[in-house]
Amino acid sequence: MDACRRSSRETIRPVVGDGQVRKHMDISGRTVLIVGGTTGIGRALAQRFVDAGSTVVVGGRNIEQVDGVETVRIDVTDAASVAQARDEVLAEHPDLDVVVTMSGVMLTEDLRDPDHIAQAETTISVNLLGTIRVIDAFTPHLLGRGEGDIITVSSGIGFLPFPLMATYGASKAAVHSYTESLRAHLAGTGIAVTELIPPAVANAGQEKLNPNALPMGDFLDEVIGLLTQNPTPKEIVVERAKPLRWAEHDDTYQELLAARSQSLSNLPGR
Numbered sequence: 320m321d322a323c324r325r326s327s328r329e330t331i332r333p334v335v336g337d338g339q340v341r342k343h344m345d346i347s348g349r350t351v352l353i354v355g356g357t358t359g360i361g362r363a364l365a366q367r368f369v370d371a372g373s374t375v376v377v378g379g380r381n382i383e384q385v386d387g388v389e390t391v392r393i394d395v396t397d398a399a400s401v402a403q404a405r406d407e408v409l410a411e412h413p414d415l416d417v418v419v420t421m422s423g424v425m426l427t428e429d430l431r432d433p434d435h436i437a438q439a440e441t442t443i444s445v446n447l448l449g450t451i452r453v454i455d456a457f458t459p460h461l462l463g464r465g466e467g468d469i470i471t472v473s474s475g476i477g478f479l480p481f482p483l484m485a486t487y488g489a490s491k492a493a494v495h496s497y498t499e500s501l502r503a504h505l506a507g508t509g510i511a512v513t514e515l516i517p518p519a520v521a522n523a524g525q526e527k528l529n530p531n532a533l534p535m536g537d538f539l540d541e542v543i544g545l546l547t548q549n550p551t552p553k554e555i556v557v558e559r560a561k562p563l564r565w566a567e568h569d570d571t572y573q574e575l576l577a578a579r580s581q582s583l584s585n586l587p588g589r
């Protein structure tokens with residue numbers, strides 16, 4: 320990578336919203352809701368906040384299997400469920416000041432088969448509309464406090480498609496774009512908006528799909544390091560995610576996309 324490209328990335332990273340440079344995020348003594356925190360990255364991130372001294376509630380549909388942390392039942396595809404969860408959490412934790420929109424589904428699709436629309440609809444409903452519903456539910460509360468953090472979760476795949484998960488990539492590109500607009504809307508309110516952009520991270524589902532996925536502990540070490548860096552970057556991009564996040568910028572996009580398209584040969588009949 321030449322010096323020009325590197326300096327251009329650097330200017331993008333530390334600046335937020337309307338040009339203000341933000342301070343680092345405190346992860347101790349916060350009251351945190353992680354929607355999509357019942358398993359995987361969300362559950363592991365919850366533990367890091369707990370270990371740092373924060374109070375954490377994790378949300379999802381399947382809360383029975385969650386041990387060691389407070390839970391709230393929430394289905395982000397259902398507006399009434401989101402409203403009920405919001406009311407329950409704020410009644411118990413009126414000092415809530417961090418909301419993480421982690422809920423996501425990662426579904427493969429065969430775009431030659433129109434039946435894939437079912438996966439596409441679920442993906443948009445959970446990953447994109449679910450993110451928007453949760454943010455809408457808690458934004459008035461955070462505005463009322465005049466401070467807080469919203470952390471959205473996109474994916475490296477939002478920046479460099481993985482064609483086997485076409486709508487997934489589209490949903491995460493949309494989460495990225497929405498996050499950029501949200502940050503502009505909330506500039507000057509005291510609410511910081513941060514986008515977490517994971518690469519492939521090893522949890523139960525991903526191990527089979529990608530044996531090269533980053534171990535969860537290594538991923539979270541880097542994530543916490545970046546969140547607590549001063550200033551906190553507006554995007555949390557661990558080293559493994561950088562080739563994806565910056566592929567277009569680095570001129571590696573077409574080559575990487577062609578390599579990632581090889582996965583389509585796994586589909587029946589290809």
Ligand SMILES: NC(=O)c1ccc[n+]([C@@H]2O[C@H](COP(=O)([O-])OP(=O)(O)OC[C@H]3O[C@@H](n4cnc5c(N)ncnc54)[C@H](OP(=O)(O)O)[C@@H]3O)[C@@H](O)[C@H]2O)c1
Binds near residue numbers: 379381423425473519
């Ligand atoms: N792992 C990776 O390699 C990777 C890479 C890039 C981005 N990401 C993103 O990181 C986030 C977490 O992924 P993960 O790998 O940790 O996956 P995961 O273990 O499958 O976790 C997904 C979470 O989303 C929740 N969820 C799914 N549907 C929901 C719904 N309708 N309402 C509420 N919650 C729902 C699940 O909870 P319930 O089942 O309890 O509802 C679970 O807590 C996702 O947004 C994913 O797209 C992951």
